[in-house]
Amino acid sequence: MVINMFYRHIFPTSFGYAGILFQTRPFLVKRILLPHWNKAGLLARTASCSEKKRAGFTQDLSPCPKEEVPGECLRLSANIQAYFRGKPIKTNWTFLDITGLTPLQHSVLEAVADVAYGEVKTYSEIAAEIGRPRAARFVGTTLASNPFPVLIPCHRIIRADGSAGGFSGGTNLKERLLTLERRLFCTHRRPCSGLQHRVE
Incomplete structure (x- = not known):
């Protein structure tokens, strides 16, 4: 056994x-x-x-x-x-142990995992990608309990108004991670216009 x-x-x-x-x-x-x-x-x-x-x-x-x-x-x-x-x-x-996730939660995490380093998307955009355009709140709830932060980069998902939004590690850490990624993204001379979040 x-x-x-x-x-x-x-x-x-x-x-x-x-x-x-x-x-x-x-x-x-x-x-x-x-x-x-x-x-x-x-x-x-x-x-x-x-x-x-x-x-x-x-x-x-x-x-x-x-x-x-x-x-x-x-x-x-x-x-x-x-x-x-x-x-x-x-x-x-x-x-990654995903046995506790529902199929819809899994689809959210899969969509978020595809958001590239140095880029961001909104909760609404992820909802549309999983075929549930009105489920932005569900996306947010799923990401709030994301068991694999950083590996599943939920910090790259922001609000439609460009603000950072919530994060299990706190807004300050979320903004630090976005800033870290933006710095490297720009260092590699890629366009930075895709980063629309506000970092005060």
Whole structure:
């Protein structure tokens, strides 16, 4: 009988401490934790009942010993660290646990995953892409509980008036990520006119 274990992997980034909640056998990412300036604060978040419920865990999470962290998890954390230094990251669905999503929620995340680095779209545009042009609010609700932020770049979805809109990591972090991407986007001498969000 295969016993599935659930772990957390916390690692530093240039934006603070981030985390991956995952299961083993097979390796599946249950949730990505956005950066927190304080490691203790991030650890407290992983211990909260609400966070475990969102990630689909029914047991306490243990830190994974460094020598036992799966290679897939180490590569993913390295890619996330690189992202926060300004390097684009590709969405790899192979290790993402999407079993808790409805087909419509999955379609929202798929559409958002296709929004390129340095670009933005509105909630209404995503709703139209999934064939539900009046479902902008549903898109927003789905993205508010996106279990894989950064990997599924929900921060690239903004309001129709050009303002940033909500984000599970807070509006300030959302605007910082958009600014980070815009900086690299422009550095590569691509047109920046596609970025319509306002960053005060």
